Amino acid sequence: MDDITIIGGGIVGLSTAYALSKRFPHARLRVIEKENQWAKHQTGNNSGVIHSGIYYQPGSLKAKFAKAGSQQMKDFCEKYDINYDPCGKVIVATKETELSLLKYLYDRGIANGLDICMIGSDQLKEEEPYVEGLQAIKVPQAGIVDYKQVCETLVLLLKNHGAEMLLNTEVKNILEHEQKVEIITKVKEFNTSFVVNCGGLHSDRLTKMTGLKPDLQIVPFRGEYYELKPDKHYLVKNLIYPVPNPDFPFLGVHFTRMVNGGVEAGPNAVLSLKREGYRKTDFDLKDFSEVLSFKGFWKLAAKYWQEGAKEMWRSYSKKAFVKSLQELIPSIQEGDLEPAPSGVRAQALQSSGKLVDDFYIVSGKRSIHVCNAPSPAATACFPIGREIAEQVPEVESNQMFIKGS
Structure with a gap:
């Protein structure tokens, strides 16, 4: 060529x-x-997580490429002196109903060839002292980087x-x-x-x-974040994730320590009214019209309207957002958080309403x-x-x- x-x-x-x-x-x-x-x-608008591949269907490109890419990213950073930290993360079950989902996720991680382990509440406290959980998966392969x-x-x-x-x-x-x-x-x-x-x-x-x-068709979803105030950074040591809803294609609000020392909380996932719409007020008639005229969007909305309503409520209610975070760290309060920049995810959607x-x-x-x-x-x-x-x-x-x- x-x-x-x-x-x-x-x-x-x-x-x-x-x-x-x-x-x-x-x-x-x-x-x-x-x-x-x-x-x-x-x-330039993500939280800088190096993912392990635990979430993805065994045999999928996501699973294979995330596992390989995680190591290759770390190797690249070592070679070119780029700031990164292989800090690991925990995925936490806070309710009895989440324990079976946690075990399913653990089995998927093992199937994807990851070196992970299940830990109890006492070990979880050693990893993240301010997290309340029944059980968790410890994922050493995860990390953070400046993309x-x-x-x-x-x-x-x-x-x-x-x-x-x-x-x-x-x-x-x-x-x-x-x-x-x-x-x-x-x-x-x-x-x-x-x-x-x-x-x-x-x-x-x-x-x-x-x-x-x-x-x-690409449907844009805006992910909105808060950031912990500096005097509350001690609440989060590394990366803390909830057990994701298997019926919803997003991971749920979580805590991410970033390489610059800050701690992000989020994101939620709401429909963006503009493909590059990082603010609630951003709107583009062409972008929005394309979404509304695409039959796949309405099929998706019919399937996930309850989850979508919760995400929208969290978008406009800081109290609701904080309540979700309190499931992981009960001591966190509204006053501990300040707004942080949002990101937009390009998600491909088929006419059947199925997310790619x-x-x-x-x-x-x-x-x-x-x-x-x-x-x-x-x-x-x-x-x-x-x-x-x-x-x-x-x-x-x-x-x-x-x-x-």
Whole structure:
């Protein structure tokens, strides 16, 4: 492959470009990003957790890539002196009804090859003195990292490799031909041999520009956080998670110690009225109309309306949010928390109303599209990047062929 363009400057796009620089060391690489900085959206607004892979269906890409990516992320941080901490986490059952779900999660973690253990309330107190729980899973593989710093390092490595790194370059159309791809941006037009779409919150729109029509649409969910005031940081040593509701695709509000020393509490999960809507007041008519006109959304809403109502209530009631946190740390009070920046998750949804649970990648004639890469995509970015790089065909005398064929 002689010329490859990657659309999207988040951690998945950058790690993909990094993997492509290894597989095709002589190819001309170009990374284009519509914003004025790298990692501005999902990557730059998450809480920096290195996930272990305990939650995911055994055999799924999420399970395999999270486990491999966790170690590879730590290795990358060690090599390039990036701030991280393999602090581990606990997943806590606070009610009798959660014990069977905790055991199910433990069995899933074992099936995924994780070195985890079940601990009782006394051992839990040793791990997290202010948490009240009946039983917990201790997950040593989890950790925390500065993903923005990871991206800064990837950008530097790509520049040193000779890649063309373009900010403020928003894609308006993609025309896929037999021998090339035209990328039309607000700034200029590019001709390239191959395109990799890592557009995150806009990945579905970019995919459809090429003529592909996968049965999915990105629906944005805003995750809202609070942060513990500095004099309350002692309440949380590392990472504290509840037992997730198996019928709801989010992990529930939890506590995350961050590498900068702060402690986040959250997130909830509410429908965002704008794909890049980080505030409650953010609204975009096109984005919102697309959601309302998509039949899959209404099927999802009918299935999860009760959970959705609870998430909305937590969004507008700090008292309700704190009540959820008190299930883990009963001593926490409203006055211990102050608002923190929100994040937006790009979640792919099918017309059937089913959330796309795994990473989802589709291919065109001269393109690959990462259509669904929610959490743990940051943790798994290096395996994702390598998987995509292996799917990019080589070109010889303007004829494409698969390596090894």
